[in-house]
Amino acid sequence: MKALVVGGAGFIGSHLCDALLQENHEVVCVDNFSLGTTANISHLTPNERFALYEADASVYEELDEVFVKEKPDYVFHLAANSDIQASASKPEVEYKNTYTTTFQILSCMRNHSVKKIFFASTSAVYGDKKDTVLDENTPNLSPISYYGAAKLGSEALLNAFSYMNNMEVLVFRFPNVIGPRLTHGVIFDFIGKLRADAMHLQILGNGKQTKPYIYVSDLIDAIMQFKNTGMTGITLYNVSAEGATSVTAIADIICDEMKLENVDYEYTGGEGGWKGDVPRFKYCADKIHAAGWKAKYTSDEAVRQTVIDNINRE
Amino acid sequence: MKALVVGGAGFIGSHLCDALLQENHEVVCVDNFSLGTTANISHLTPNERFALYEADASVYEELDEVFVKEKPDYVFHLAANSDIQASASKPEVEYKNTYTTTFQILSCMRNHSVKKIFFASTSAVYGDKKDTVLDENTPNLSPISYYGAAKLGSEALLNAFSYMNNMEVLVFRFPNVIGPRLTHGVIFDFIGKLRADAMHLQILGNGKQTKPYIYVSDLIDAIMQFKNTGMTGITLYNVSAEGATSVTAIADIICDEMKLENVDYEYTGGEGGWKGDVPRFKYCADKIHAAGWKAKYTSDEAVRQTVIDNINRE
Numbered sequence: 001m002k003a004l005v006v007g008g009a010g011f012i013g014s015h016l017c018d019a020l021l022q023e024n025h026e027v028v029c030v031d032n033f034s035l036g037t038t039a040n041i042s043h044l045t046p047n048e049r050f051a052l053y054e055a056d057a058s059v060y061e062e063l064d065e066v067f068v069k070e071k072p073d074y075v076f077h078l079a080a081n082s083d084i085q086a087s088a089s090k091p092e093v094e095y096k097n098t099y100t101t102t103f104q105i106l107s108c109m110r111n112h113s114v115k116k117i118f119f120a121s122t123s124a125v126y127g128d129k130k131d132t133v134l135d136e137n138t139p140n141l142s143p144i145s146y147y148g149a150a151k152l153g154s155e156a157l158l159n160a161f162s163y164m165n166n167m168e169v170l171v172f173r174f175p176n177v178i179g180p181r182l183t184h185g186v187i188f189d190f191i192g193k194l195r196a197d198a199m200h201l202q203i204l205g206n207g208k209q210t211k212p213y214i215y216v217s218d219l220i221d222a223i224m225q226f227k228n229t230g231m232t233g234i235t236l237y238n239v240s241a242e243g244a245t246s247v248t249a250i251a252d253i254i255c256d257e258m259k260l261e262n263v264d265y266e267y268t269g270g271e272g273g274w275k276g277d278v279p280r281f282k283y284c285a286d287k288i289h290a291a292g293w294k295a296k297y298t299s300d301e302a303v304r305q306t307v308i309d310n311i312n313r314e
Numbered sequence: 315m316k317a318l319v320v321g322g323a324g325f326i327g328s329h330l331c332d333a334l335l336q337e338n339h340e341v342v343c344v345d346n347f348s349l350g351t352t353a354n355i356s357h358l359t360p361n362e363r364f365a366l367y368e369a370d371a372s373v374y375e376e377l378d379e380v381f382v383k384e385k386p387d388y389v390f391h392l393a394a395n396s397d398i399q400a401s402a403s404k405p406e407v408e409y410k411n412t413y414t415t416t417f418q419i420l421s422c423m424r425n426h427s428v429k430k431i432f433f434a435s436t437s438a439v440y441g442d443k444k445d446t447v448l449d450e451n452t453p454n455l456s457p458i459s460y461y462g463a464a465k466l467g468s469e470a471l472l473n474a475f476s477y478m479n480n481m482e483v484l485v486f487r488f489p490n491v492i493g494p495r496l497t498h499g500v501i502f503d504f505i506g507k508l509r510a511d512a513m514h515l516q517i518l519g520n521g522k523q524t525k526p527y528i529y530v531s532d533l534i535d536a537i538m539q540f541k542n543t544g545m546t547g548i549t550l551y552n553v554s555a556e557g558a559t560s561v562t563a564i565a566d567i568i569c570d571e572m573k574l575e576n577v578d579y580e581y582t583g584g585e586g587g588w589k590g591d592v593p594r595f596k597y598c599a600d601k602i603h604a605a606g607w608k609a610k611y612t613s614d615e616a617v618r619q620t621v622i623d624n625i626n627r628e
Contacts, residue, residue, distance in 0.1 A: 088478065091424070095417050099467070103409050110405070127473065139453035142473040142548065149474035153413070153467025159441065159456040160463035164402065164590055234456065276478055 002026040004072035006057045006105060007079035009036030011181045012120065012216060016076055017044055019220045025049070028070045030063070032056040034097065035082055040181050058100040060107060067112045074116040074227070077105050083184055084124070084147040088276045091146040098150035106161040116168045118227055119158055123175040123238070124148030128278045135284035136173075136236050145276035158234055166232045172222065174239045175283060178306040179216030180313070186247060186273075187306055190254050200264045201255075204273035207248035207265065210280040214241040215302035218295040225293055237288040241295040244280075245303050247273070253300070257307045316340040318386035320371045320419060321393035323350030325495045326434065326530060330390055331358055333534045339363070342384045344377070346370040348411070349396055354495050372414040374421060381426045388430040388541070391419050397498055398438070398461040402590045405460040412464035420475040430482045432541055433472055437489040437552070438462030442592045449598035450487075450550050459590035472548055480546045486536065488553045489597060492620040493530030494627075500561060500587075501620055504568050514578045518587035521562035521579065524594040528555040529616035532609040539607055551602040555609040558594075559617050561587070567614070571621045 003020050007013040008029030013036065020027050026049045029041060033054060044050045051070065055062040057079045081087050081097040102119070109117065126134045127142035143149045155171060162169045182188055193201055222239050229235040245253075248265065255263050272279040297305060317334050321327040322343030327350065334341050340363045343355060347368060358364045365384065369376040371393045395401050395411040416433070423431065440448045441456035457463045469485060476483045496502055507515055536553050543549040559567075562579065569577050586593040611619060 091417075091421060091475070091478075095414075099413075100409075103405075107405060125470075127477075137453045139451045141455075141470070143470055144474060144477040146471075146474050146478070149467075149470040152470040153463075156439075156455075156457055156463040156466040156470070157460075160458060160460050160590070161405070163441075163458040164405075164460070276474070 001073040002028065002070065003074045003076060004028045004030065004066065004070065005076045005078065006030045006101065007036060007077070009033060009038065009041045010078060010082065011040070011183060012177055012219065013078040014040035014181060015216050015220050016078065016223060017041060017050070019224050021047060021049060023224065027051070028053065028066065028072055030055050030057060030066055035183070057104055058096045060104045063104050063108050067108045067114070072114060075105060075109060075114060076118045077102060078120045080120065081147065084145055084276065085274050087146050088274060094146040094150040098147060099153050102154035102157050106157055109167065110161060110165050115166065117158070118170045118223060119154065121155055121171050121173040122148060122151045123173055123281065123283060124278065125152040125155065125173060126281070129281065131282065133282045133284050134238070136238055136287055144278065162233050168229050168232055169234045170226055170229050171234055171236045172239045173236070174214055174219060175212045176214070177216050177219055178213050178302055180309045182306060182310070186250055187254065187303065187310065190251055191307070191310055194254060194258060194260060194263070198260050198263065200266060201251055202266045202268065203247060203251060204268050205247065205270050205279065206267055207251070208246055208280070209273055209277070210244045210246040212240045212244045212283050213299045213302045214239065214295060215297040215305060218297055222288065222293050226291070237291070238283060238285050239288055240283045240285040241297055241299045241302055243299040245299045249300065250303055253304050254307050257304065257311060315387040316342065316384065317388045317390060318342045318344065318380070318384065319390045319392065320344045320415065321350060321391070323347060323352065323355045324392060324396065325354070325497060326491055326533065327392040328354035328495060329530050329534050330392065330537060331355060331364070333538050335361060335363060337538065341365070342367065342380065342386055344369050344371060344380055349497070372410050372418055374418045377418050377422050381422045381428070386428060389419060389423060389428060390432045391416060392434045394434065395461065398459055398590065399588050401460050402588060408460040408464040412461060413467050416468035416471050420471055423481065424475060424479050429480065432484045432537060433468065435469055435485050435487040436462060436465045437487055437595065437597060438592065439466040439469065439487060440595070443595065445596065447596045447598050448552065450552055450601055458592065476547050482543050482546055483548045484540055484543050485548055485550045486553045487550070488528055488533060489526045490528070491530050491533055492527050492616055494623045496620060496624070500564055501568065501617065501624065504565055505621070505624055508568060508572060508574060508577070512574050512577065514580060515565055516580045516582065517561055517565060518582050519561065519584050519593065521581050522560055523587055523591070524558045524560040526554045526558045526597050527613045527616045528553065528609060529611040529619060532611055536602065536607050540605070552597060552599050553602055554597045554599040555611055555613045555616055557613040559613045563614070564617055567618050568621050571618065571625060
């Protein structure tokens, strides 16, 4: 097939381009390079089955041009603002990069009769449900971040567009994704801080924020396995690794891998790292397990592997 | 207080302006007059406590100007595309008039520290759940119309903005609203058709589409009663009349009031009137009943009263 990967030069998108090419699909990569980088895909540009467009998916005309030229069979939508902490002070970033991209992609699909789409959603759509175990049937989704709101709004669009136009939609809601090519987030920050000062580490919150981390290759495997749902409408899965890792445990793993001892952790205090962050949640991936997928890395293993990737990169 | 009613020249909005003025509030009405009309509010323009702005709430700068000048305490957001059937072929209308208006209103509120908002949501956020009784805790909301998707996306925005900015939000999800100043919909259509031809009436679908209809004064009473929630975050209610009315029953009531006999009903067939329409649903308003509100008119009575209003208007 010919796959259009929107956000294909980003962290997750570029790994997906790799996997699709490995399965011998043609890949058309669209990115506006706001967060994506040429470094993530430079190894793919010599490939004849790979095409690259610099375009802004929130602008209908720019995207339409790619649809006209390339006539894709399947759209993988990974374009979004992925720096959630940054958008807490700029909700308009989520309006444009996370919600409007979805609307314009679906409009192009509708106008060009493209029927298949994968959408990267998030655990952030649930909001802060405290001790509730979050599964696909949890009611009253109430995102507390602008990012989560734009993703939930996008899911609503996918519902309506798929019903009105007989589209086949796969939606994965996943928590933090980590691994090679990661560009921000707590692991990235801590390594940078400890390189600057190997004695002290400032940790936002009380360090007890605890979340599941999934290794990027596990997520990509799941996308590849489930990409053809064979059904119109939305097929939805929570996708996650086993277990969860606290912020303090992340610091411990990093210090261990960097061979640092007796680092002084200085907590800023409070439950959450920053406003809009869900400090801890219990995530249920039973549905996708029952469908025959399981992550190879646990959350702790994913964190350790990412630290190793990152240290060895430089 | 000073109330900003966005969509204040529309069907529901203009009735809300009436009620707010009757309670001695100051009212600032904003409308782009795409569906609203000057006729709906011309009786209010002499009132010193009433101000009118022609502005498009989907454009930040136009709305911001009103916030700067008027400094409202409370925003009633009733701006939306209300002609759902029309937007089935133009999803961009919902993107602009239903979703983007919400985003810009919330952005203005955030930037001007306005803390209270009422939002007009809809039973369409639930999607087509067949025989499920729809209440505020129904999971898996899956709108099938672009309108329902834009409203559900708006609710997601209200969640995030209220959490991030300590806003007090009242959301009502209501089904079809009818009464004086109604400009479209099945009742309006049937009366027009029967005036043109008193012998035959074409009815979309099989006539068994059955929904609750709420009389506009009942809805306005509920807004006025619950407008101060006293809590940050979203307070959400399903709001509906008792009972439900089939399309054939509506035709019968209209023929009865127009004194027409032996009209030949010609059904186009099929379950729904048009794609994106939810043909029937069971709506639970127990929560708002328990909180002390009940509609004065049943669904059938609301239909009959609307027919009488409409026939007498001309």
